Amino acid sequence: DGGITQSPKYLFRKEGQNVTLSCEQNLNHDAMYWYRQDPGQGLRLIYYSQIVNDFQKGDIAEGYSVSREKKESFPLTVTSAQKNPTAFYLCASSPQGAGANVLTFGAGSRLTVL
Amino acid sequence: KNEVEQSPQNLTAQEGEFITINCSYSVGISALHWLQQHPGGGIVSLFMLSSGKKKHGRLIATINIQEKHSSLHITASHPRDSAVYICAAKSGNTPLVFGKGTRLSVIA
Numbered sequence: 267d268g269g270i271t272q273s274p275k276y277l278f279r280k281e282g283q284n285v286t287l288s289c290e291q292n293l294n295h296d297a298m299y300w301y302r303q304d305p306g307q308g309l310r311l312i313y314y315s316q317i318v319n320d321f322q323k324g325d326i327a328e329g330y331s332v333s334r335e336k337k338e339s340f341p342l343t344v345t346s347a348q349k350n351p352t353a354f355y356l357c358a359s360s361p362q363g364a365g366a367n368v369l370t371f372g373a374g375s376r377l378t379v380l
Numbered sequence: 381k382n383e384v385e386q387s388p389q390n391l392t393a394q395e396g397e398f399i400t401i402n403c404s405y406s407v408g409i410s411a412l413h414w415l416q417q418h419p420g421g422g423i424v425s426l427f428m429l430s431s432g433k434k435k436h437g438r439l440i441a442t443i444n445i446q447e448k449h450s451s452l453h454i455t456a457s458h459p460r461d462s463a464v465y466i467c468a469a470k471s472g473n474t475p476l477v478f479g480k481g482t483r484l485s486v487i488a
Contacts, residue, residue: 299475308384308466308478324475354421368428369413369468369476374421 268293272357272372279344279351279379287342287375289357295370296362298340302326303354303374312355315340344377352379382407382469386479393486399454401482403467404447411470412450414441416463417481423466426452457486 270291279285289298297316301309311324315334329348334340340359344351357372383406393399403412414426427434427441429450434441438457443450454461462485468476 301478306480308480309468310478311475314475356421356423369425371423374423376421 270357270359270370270372272355272375275373275375277375277377279377281379282346284343284345285377287344287355287357287377289340289342289372290338291340291357291359291370291372292338293359293361293370294337295359296337297360298334299358299360299369300324300330300332300340300342301356301358303356309356312342351377353377382409382471382477384467384469384477384479386465386467386482388482389480390483391485393457393484395458395486395488397457397486399457399461399484399486401452401465401467401484403450403452403479405450405469405477406448407471408445408448409469409471412443413468413470413476414450414452415466415468417466418463426465454484459486459488461486 273288299314300312303309310326312330313332315321321332321334331343355375358369360369385404387402411428411430413428415423416426417423429443438455440453464481464483466481468478
């Protein structure tokens with residue numbers, strides 16, 4: 267079955283460490299997105315990519331980095347520059363770039379900084 | 381940038397009650413999404429609509445383009461409907477803008 271796989275589901279990090287969250291899709295979707303979710307807040311866009319080797323900053327890109335070397339993969343690195351990284355991170359994809367109306371989500375990764 | 385507001389923020393209902401969740405947005409849209417997030421965190425798409433009304437089982441979504449308002453209704457609510465319901469607005473070629481969600485608890 268097609269879908270989006272995020273890993274790990276739970277991740278603990280010490281302050282000062284970089285961590286990378288994986289997002290893989292086998293839907294042949296062009297666009298991929300990373301969102302952050304905090305309690306009581308809506309999903310906020312971190313980065314998105316419409317095609318391979320291209321990506322754009324979202325509303326809260328500071329302290330994060332991404333790459334899009336393959337259509338299927340869009341990993342997110344939470345760097346030590348991110349001051350408050352504890353959150354739930356969701357990856358999503360859509361078939362026709364940022365203009366598409368269909369969005370499929372992964373199950374999410376919960377990052378906790380100790 | 382579009383601003384998306386949902387109400388209520390939290391909602392508790394008795395099993396069998398009719399439930400309404402509201403969503404308003406500030407600028408014209410091409411589509412309005414309703415999403416459901418269960419306690420495990422995964423999100424599934426319920427509806428995408430740009431006009432009128434859509435129905436799926438006990439769920440009904442409506443949108444009034446002139447008033448920039450959409451509602452999600454749940455008929456004969458059940459404890460398994462307990463989840464966070466999120467609306468999201470799509471404008472032009474920009475990514476979705478999400479509301480903060482409505483946390484629904486249905487008590488047996």
